[in-house]
Structure formats: structure tokens, C-alpha cells
Amino acid sequence: MIKTKAKILDCEKLAEGVFEMKLFAPEAAKEARAGQFVNIYLPDKTRMLPRPISICGYDGEEGILRLVYRVTGKGSGTELLSTLKPEENLDILGPLGNGYDVSLAADKEVLIFGGGIGIPPMLGLAKSLYALRGKKCDVVLGYRNSELFLENEFRAYANVHISTDDGSFGVKGTVIDAAKDAGLTANLVMACGPGPMLRGVKSYTKEIGAKGFVSLEERMACGVGACLGCVCKTTAVDEHSHVKNARVCKDGPVFDIDFVEL
Amino acid sequence: MIKTKAKILDCEKLAEGVFEMKLFAPEAAKEARAGQFVNIYLPDKTRMLPRPISICGYDGEEGILRLVYRVTGKGSGTELLSTLKPEENLDILGPLGNGYDVSLAADKEVLIFGGGIGIPPMLGLAKSLYALRGKKCDVVLGYRNSELFLENEFRAYANVHISTDDGSFGVKGTVIDAAKDAGLTANLVMACGPGPMLRGVKSYTKEIGAKGFVSLEERMACGVGACLGCVCKTTAVDEHSHVKNARVCKDGPVFDIDFVEL
Amino acid sequence: MADMKINIAGVEWKNPVTVCSGTFGSGMEYSELTDINRLGAVTTKGIASVPWEGNETPRIAEVCGGMLNAIGLQGPGVDVFIERDIPFLKKYDTKIVVNVCGHSEDEYLEVVDRLAGEDVDMLEINISCPNVKEGGIAFGQNPSSAEHITSLIKKHAKQPVIMKLSPNVTSIADMAKAVESGGADAVSLINTITGMKIDIRTRRFALANKTGGMSGPAVHPVAVRMVYETAQAVNIPIIGMGGIRNAEDAIEMMLAGATAVSVGTENFVNPKAAEEVADGIERYLDDNGFSSVSEIVGAVK
């Protein structure tokens, strides 16, 4: 974990409102693992709080972090991010959070769910799993519509199934609809996406009798576990907080699906 | 007067801490006259208030405003200004204020005083006077030290006399020392510079029996006469305010030397 | 196209947007830069019974996300105002809200009496200026004094009375209730929050007055909170102000409970801000299927 200036290497629009940014941040890239995130500080001093963005990919040797983010609206901080150009510098803090423990997957059948802007971190995960195990796992990606992004890259590491809200590509409906459609099973499920999707993933995981891990989002200030801003409710008393609460930034963002209330 | 985006055409360092900036701002340039100023808004939204900067030169045909400013310190807004690059845009409002009434000078012997960062507006004035009258007037410029700026350009329009605080160039001392040294007289004095200098100019003007006009500075918010932030004390009740106060931004920045308390 | 008209204490404004007292002069200075006809109302600089000189300079200091001012209610007095500024404002199709200040009850009443026969639409009584020792803040930080002066003014006023509240209090709700009991027709808030800046190079106060009133986006969240608390406490309409830069900020204030909104410090940065706020509110209503601006007042869930 380091607070550093990162140079923007590359910016690209992947789909309507979805952008990729590659950063040169060697120390952070060396430490990174799938499921972790970085805090991005905006070059606008009126907006002090960091934007937590998952690490979509990292290259420890080249010192590169790859981020993929959605612009949330007009006037938002992510909109400002999308106007930055290569060669500019950004302050970042990271890598933050626990990330996925891929070692758990060594001898498991793995099923990955990624929904919307929860898709990017799963690419890094699929790649890590493939590197570890040399075989493809199943990945279900849920998009709004046929404006897909990153989908092709997944194919190198996974068997890709796709759902879209409007049915304009793949299965019409949710990632769960697509998983059911393809009759996917597994004994380890890993997922990132919006709340309703994660609730669906939880039921599905139960149904197929798998263990599950999910990545959560919450508003953050410090990103390192100090402010207690970003907690999620837990089903049991958390070891650090001593209440039924865990810090998404520090104890997560990846949690055992049974430990958190979704 | 217009609120507009101006494109930076050129930035240059003229002396230690003194910078020049040329802006493309056609409507403002067309209206400008010597002694007026523009409000510069910084590209840092935490710093809302404008920086009032005198118009050092203007070219109505080319649509160019020329500003010369001093960086007041580390972390100041003018320091931020000095980091901007050609092609970037700046919000400006102007031209503001009354400016010098050069028509008063048509048939007078004119003596101009400029001290420190009060020098730049006097270049525009000297040029206007020369254009109007086709003859050089006397100009006394006071610098801190031998790091002169703009001094050469004055020579095209004026007989230049120089003082420096440390004596490293010209007369050691104030502009008044230099004026006395050269035995300068006139029946119209025009001056811009720090408070103590203007007080000296006032006595000198009295001594030589001239009329005088001085340009003042005060902290500003609106720049257009609405907030009453920038008043100076006057020797008589002001026509607009109905108290012994006048707005530097609107009623000035150029005042009859007898109307203001220095 | 949604209906932008509002009715505030019996006065109809064509849209809910005005400008904050002291940030727009009497309109004249900004008339070159913005279209006054586009405003629901113009709120004037504070008017006293006689000319006031205001404070020593420096009167202005910049702070992060805003500014401090200690103008000290300089003004030409009510007579000049009546002769010069009312006729100017009458040329426009906008309501006239006159901000009234005084050092004492009598001074307030003198202005209110002088304006009784004049063609102005509403009075906004400034009992919250932090920059003048007797400039009303004594009334503005104590509920019973506030109630008392409100009821006195109401006896004299011929126009609806808006009481302007100070944020420098423990409970804005108590202050609002007090002026409501005193008979106020509306409240406006917030005036500036008292702040201070020190120049560390000279080790002097940045303002001659030592303290100044803070305004600008930095105070917006406090203003929204106080508007909300006030809306929960009283039944009279609220004019919300404090750090409004754009339509989004204004809509937030209205959702919190403000019937009208007022643009202040932002005028200094963007003289067209108030116009743009009005346009933006209208767009928001249309985009979100509201048929009248009154539907969003207090509509936060």
C-alpha cells in the first residue's frame, strides 16, 4: 500500500460511459492482486474524497495498473477522470483491500459472476485463476445492453456466458438467468456487481451447494480502515470491530458470502 | 465589460517572479483602455475570488490583452497562474474600472510614475499618450533591484528615469528621488504603485503644482461595483456611495489624487 | 413545461430564484452582465435609514471554497435608495425585495416606515449581520429579541416581512419559530457564518474587522441542513440561500424545504448564475415529470 503519483499512460473509451485508464505505478502494481482496488484522488481540490476503483489488471514487471470505470453522471468526479489525458499525473493510494484468495480455488470448480461495472475486477481474477490452474472456468457477465466491454478478453481465460437487461445480446435477464440457462454449477463462486445481483448470486450459490465470495461497495473516506465510514453488515460479530459490522475497505471488499448481509 | 473564456496565447517570465501573459479575448481587447484591469478566475475551484490584473497592453485589432503580474508567494493564486500554458483557457471579466482619461493630457506636460508591479499599466498609458500626442513624456520607474522589466519598451514612448531600492541600477532610492534627481516637472502626474510611493507622489505633485491621478489597489470580490468590498477612503462624499468612500473597481481604480486618502 | 411560478407570502414570483442581499448591489452593476428580467426577484443590498460608511478595509478575504466579507453594511441610506434604486429596478419585470438593516429598533422602523408608501414588493429584515456591532446580530441570536423586533416591524410594515436568520446559533428552529410567532410572513436563511482568517506572513487578521461572514459553496451543506430544520419547525415559507452555485445546489435547497432560492457569492464568479439556476430548475422539473415547481419543495424522502 502506497500513496503515490501515478502517470497516466493510456485512456480509452470501451463502451458508452465506460472508460479504461492505464497508470504507471510500479510499487502499487507489484503488490496488486485480483479483487483489490485503488483510491483515485481527483485533480479538483473541492472534491477531496477518493474514488475507489477496482484493479482490472496489473503488470508488476511493467509497473502498470489497469482500471476500468463508469462515469456516473454529469458533473461527477468520474466524468472529470474521463477528461484526463496521457502524461498527466494522478494521486493514488493502493493497492487496498484484501482481494480474492485465489489459492482457495486451486482444486475447485469455479464460477465467476460479474455484473455491470463489477465486471472489470473479475477479468483480473479470471486471469489469475487461469495462471494458477491452467484451465478455464465459467464466467457469467451481465450487461445493460449489447454495448459489451472486456468480454472478448475474458475468452482467453474463461468460458464466457452473457446476459443483457434488454436481451440485445446473450440471455435476456440477469446473470442468474444466464447461469441457469447454461446449467452452470461449481463448488466455488466469486462475484462482483450490484446489490440485487449479489443477492441472486447468494441464492444460486446455496442452490448449487457452493462456497461463495462477493465483492462489496460502500462510500469511503480513508480507504484503509481508519474512519469506519464504509462498513457493511455482517451476520456474525466481526473480529476487528467487535460488532456485526466489517470495513469494506480493509476487511473486504471481498467477503465470504455467508458473512455479510446482502 | 464581458465575462468570457480567454485563450492563453503566450506566457513569459520577464524577471524573477514577474510574468507576462497574452490572452486572446477580442471583445475585451476592443473595449480596453490604459489603466483598466481584468478579473482573472483561477482554474482551482477552491479559490473563487478573481485576481484583478491591470491591462498592460491591448490590441483591439488582433484581439489581444497583455497582462504582467507578480507571483506573490508560494501557494498563491498568481503562482498557479504562472504554471498555465499556451492553449489553455482562462475565465476573465473585463475590461473593468475607469482607466486613465488620456484626453486630459492632450495639452499638458505629463509625468508618469510606476513602482514595482504598478509599472505594467503605465506602459499602456505611455503608449496611449504617445499615440495621442506624438511626443514623449517623462516616466519614472521604480524597481527593487537591477532585475528590470518592460523598461526597454517604455523607451519608445517616453524618456525613462529609473530608481532601484538597492541602487543596483539608476538612482538609489524611490521614484521621487529619481524625479528630484532629474529635476522633473509637469502639470499632469499619473502614477501607479504601492501606497508609500503614492503618498510620495502626492507631495511631489503638490510641490510641482501639478494635477495628479493615481491608480489604487484593494481586495475585490465582484469587480463591478456591487459588493462594496473594495472601497478606498475619499476626502469628500462620493456621488454614488453618499459617504466618504469610493469603489476602487468601479469608480476607480484611477482617482484624482486629491479625492482619495492615501 | 413545468410551472415555475411561486407564491411567497402572497407575492407571486415568476420563478423561485432571487439574488442574495449584498451580492448584487441594487441590480444596476450587474444589469450589463445578466438579464434582470429573468429573475423571480431582486433582493437589494441592506438599506439603513441614513448613509453608512461600513468597515475599514480590507473587507474581503478568500477562503477555501468561499470568502469572508466584513463590508459592515455600507449603504447610501433609504432616501437615495428610494430616489435612485427603486426607479431603476421598476424598469424590470421582477419583484423587488428590500433588505433592511439598522443599529436599533427605531432605525429598522424608520426604514420600514419610509418604504411603506413605496413601490417595493417585500421587505427582508436583516437581523443577522455579523459584521456590525449593533447591526442586528443581537436580535438574530436570541429568540425572544427576534420575536419582539419581528412583531414591532409587522406593526409598521405595509409589505410582507421576511426575517433573515443567522446560522450562528445553537438552534435555527428556535429562531425560526420565534419570528413566526412574531408574525413574520417568511424567513430567509442563511446569512453568513462568522469566520476568521489570519495572514501568517504578517501575523495580522486578513480583515480589518478581525472576523467576517463566510459565504460560498463551503457553507452550502450547513445551509441545506438549516433550511431542512426550519422547514420541519415552521409553516411560513423559506427562501433558501448559502453557497448555491448552480441548479443542482438550488434544487437540493428546495427539496430540503425552501420555496425560493437565492444566489449570492456565485454572482461574483458567474454573473449569469441566477439565470442559469432558473433555467436548470425548469429543466429538472421537465426531466422528472413535475408539473409545478412547488411539487419539489420539501420533497426529500
Added chain:
Amino acid sequence: MADMKINIAGVEWKNPVTVCSGTFGSGMEYSELTDINRLGAVTTKGIASVPWEGNETPRIAEVCGGMLNAIGLQGPGVDVFIERDIPFLKKYDTKIVVNVCGHSEDEYLEVVDRLAGEDVDMLEINISCPNVKEGGIAFGQNPSSAEHITSLIKKHAKQPVIMKLSPNVTSIADMAKAVESGGADAVSLINTITGMKIDIRTRRFALANKTGGMSGPAVHPVAVRMVYETAQAVNIPIIGMGGIRNAEDAIEMMLAGATAVSVGTENFVNPKAAEEVADGIERYLDDNGFSSVSEIVGAVK
């Protein structure tokens, strides 16, 4: 090299810089990013007698030049604190200031009693948390309640007692005088200013708690003013906080009358901020010919 040591209520800090309660956990989380040995003191997150869950989320919202928080004093309780956090902090060469919170007088006293035998240097009593209904703000907005709880705590406390004051009051001087009469050894201020944010797209409060405490550079001018007013009103030392980003902001606070300063929200942006503040103050003293940091306390002219 100027002397950076200060003595505050009998406790010597090696420099006047600490971190604000709630913005630095108990030091552990930031120990990887900054050198705790460089701080005059660490002030911990509020500690209650038992574990507290805090408020619902969202607890955080961004505002112009700062943030709102409504954590609601989540904490593991004093027992865990004693077992886990004190031993951690004792590894460093810095003073330990424990921030204490409670829902009732008894709860405050329970924590104070439990800490009496522990190796902590000072207690900071939070009677100003705006985010918990019974989280102390009732004590923090009323001078006589504040005096009362101060005197109770003083009877129990074995360490010097700092009373932490709320800015959400009409007169900070009255509050400071009250806790001074109650026997407080020092005061710290300001806690957060109550604010609100509304999401205009969803028309919902940005925070689950509706209101939150505002902190960050936006509140700095208010904090400087309140430190100044407090310094004029009482003789006990002041720990100044509120929007300090850098040494310049901290020096301003000291010139206004603070003996020590505390860095809060800025930690979230720059984890080394407190260290850099200490370095910057030292440089300022040297550059301006001061031989000791105490010379600039209250030195504004």
C-alpha cells in the same frame, strides 16, 4: 532550530501536532503510511464503555471542500481498546490521547474509570458528536450541562481532561468558560459542523442519518474564529482543529490561540499530513526567528 516542545495541561508533547479523533483509527491503520513517532500525540477514535455499532450506511458524503460523516461513534468498546490498542500505541514515542464518548453520564464515567489505571496520557471528552442522539451533543450545546459533566468527569479522571467542544452553538466562548469552570484542563475544538446533503436524482438524503458532521478545509475559517474567541475567553490551553491541511493552516490556528493543533480529514487525502505539518511549523519558526513554538500561540495582532 526552534524548540517544538509544548506543555499542555502538564503533559509534554514533543511537538504541537496530533491527529483528530475518528480520522486515524487507533493509529494502526495509518502506521504503514506515516511515521507515528513524528507526532506529538495520537488522539484515538471515540471509545465507549461497550461496543457500539454506529449508524446505518451511507455514512459518508462528499461536499465542496470537505465531507460529511455520520459514523455514529462505532467502536469496539473500552475493553478491547485497552487490550489491543493501548499496547499498539505504546510501541511509539508519542503521547496517547483517548477520546471518550457515552450516551449518559454513567457511560462516560465508566470509560474514564476503566482508563484511570491505564497507560494513557490524556482524555478528550467528546460532548459534541452531532451524529448520535445521545452521543453527548446534549451536553455540548448547553453551558450548564457541559459544566456539570466536566466536573463529574474531573472527579473520576486520573489523567488531564480535555473537553471537546461543538461549533454548533451560539457562543463558543460561553461553552469554553463553562467547561473551564467545571475544571477542564484543556479544550479542543472544533468538532464537526452539522450539515446535510440531498441527492437530487433520488431525492433522498445522502446519509442514512439525514444529517452529518462537516469537516475539512471548508470549516477552517469557522474553526480559526472559534479558537480565537475561546482564547479570549479562557485561560486553559486549546487544541485547535478543523480543516487543517498543511503547516500554514496550522500556524494560523496557533496564531489565533491554539497551543496544539490536530489534523483530521486531511489524513484521508494525505496520510503524511500531520508529519508535514510538524515539519512546516518548525521551518516557519526558524524562518521567522522564533526560538520556541509557544511564542506564536495567540500571536496575531
